[in-house]
Amino acid sequence: MDVSGSPHRGVLSADDMARWQPGVEAPLTYDYGRYTVCKPGVWSQGPVMLQQLALLKGFELDGLDPAGPDFIQLQVEAAKLAFADREKFYGDPKFTDIPIATLLSDAYNDERRKLISKDKASLDFLPGSVEGFGSVVKLRRAEGHREAVGAMGAGEPTVGRFGEVRGDTVHFDIIDQAGNMVSATPSGGWLQSSPVIPELGFCLGSPLANVLARRKPPGGAGARKAPAHHAEPDHGAARRRAVHGLGFARRRPAGPVDHAVFLRHVHAKLNLQEAIDAPAWHSEHFPISFWPRTARPGVLVVENRVPKATVDTLKDRGHIVETGPDWSEGRLTAASKVGRRRRAAANPRGMQGYAAGR
Numbered sequence: 001m002d003v004s005g006s007p008h009r010g011v012l013s014a015d016d017m018a019r020w021q022p023g024v025e026a027p028l029t030y031d032y033g034r035y036t037v038c039k040p041g042v043w044s045q046g047p048v049m050l051q052q053l054a055l056l057k058g059f060e061l062d063g064l065d066p067a068g069p070d071f072i073q074l075q076v077e078a079a080k081l082a083f084a085d086r087e088k089f090y091g092d093p094k095f096t097d098i099p100i101a102t103l104l105s106d107a108y109n110d111e112r113r114k115l116i117s118k119d120k121a122s123l124d125f126l127p128g129s130v131e132g133f134g135s136v137v138k139l140r141r142a143e144g145h146r147e148a149v150g151a152m153g154a155g156e157p158t159v160g161r162f163g164e165v166r167g168d169t170v171h172f173d174i175i176d177q178a179g180n181m182v183s184a185t186p187s188g189g190w191l192q193s194s195p196v197i198p199e200l201g202f203c204l205g206s207p208l209a210n211v212l213a214r215r216k217p218p219g220g221a222g223a224r225k226a227p228a229h230h231a232e233p234d235h236g237a238a239r240r241r242a243v244h245g246l247g248f249a250r251r252r253p254a255g256p257v258d259h260a261v262f263l264r265h266v267h268a269k270l271n272l273q274e275a276i277d278a279p280a281w282h283s284e285h286f287p288i289s290f291w292p293r294t295a296r297p298g299v300l301v302v303e304n305r306v307p308k309a310t311v312d313t314l315k316d317r318g319h320i321v322e323t324g325p326d327w328s329e330g331r332l333t334a335a336s337k338v339g340r341r342r343r344a345a346a347n348p349r350g351m352q353g354y355a356a357g358r
């Protein structure tokens with residue numbers, strides 16, 4: 001049963017479901033300062049953050065205003081390059097070799113970093129080149145706004161002026177007294193278009209909507225092939241002991257907002273709540289996760305709380321800046337353990353998240 005009100009055959013068979021087993025895998029990691037950041041593998045977009053960190057490692061972010069144009073410029077320009085590589089290289093590693101070691105290497109990122117300007121926005125889609133790997137990416141451009149700026153859906157998941165939210169992704173971060181941590185995004189997609197299956201009592205997730213039906217490997221569709229999942233729980237760890245779990249409830253890349261939160265925490269020394277509460281933004285330069293997978297090259301959406309001087313400077317640098325309501329960018333949570341103390345933070349946007357301890 002779908003939104004048409006009529007039942008239709010699905011794309012998964014009973015045999016597909018019977019053969020599937022959940023996997024357990026080691027995370028991909030990247031050392032960034034005193035942190036080791038852990039992300040899901042190349043079947044997700046998790047390594048995008050690691051690639052961003054590999055690019056940003058060559059810049060001095062300490063001391064920059066976390067709501068200033070230089071901080072935003074570097075984060076957004078690094079994201080453009082990392083997401084371009086996601087489109088070209090990422091896929092299910094059971095079916096295609098993914099050159100992730102190269103994508104995270106110093107040599108590769110030293111060259112890619114030369115494409116980042118400190119004072120000019122890139123309007124180009126620039127995936128890297130690794131001989132023998134990747135697919136041809138044809139960018140589908142969105143015409144005009146995805147939705148009116150400030151309307152529900154701009155920068156999904158967004159929060160309306162009075163707390164109303166369009167979006168249904170669920171995320172949680174939990175850390176116990178011993179330092180064991182879970183960072184999870186158990187839902188995926190539009191629950192309202194995946195009604196409850198009466199015989200099961202629950203609905204199926206819809207990450208299959210991320211499949212690139214017409215794309216050749218590595219990101220293309222295939223039997224029993226994992227879709228390119230956009231959910232990417234975070235773990236940040238100090239050397240030899242986990243200290244942070246960060247997550248962003250989202251249905252599309254959105255910049256992503258949580259990458260900037262991590263950078264604000266690390267470089268601006270904001271605590272978890274301050275880093276979440278700070279004025280936020282997202283880039284629409286690269287394709288969204290779901291159909292029609294359109295991109296808006298150069299577009300940068302900022303909360304109205306981003307200082308006007310910052311916005312003016314970003315516009316002068318060539319960014320196409322659109323301004324949304326004050327508290328409209330994303331929904332995040334975070335948890336940490338520092339010494340004997342456990343800490344948690346939650347986003348006030350939408351009044352949907354909360355932090356609790358016992």
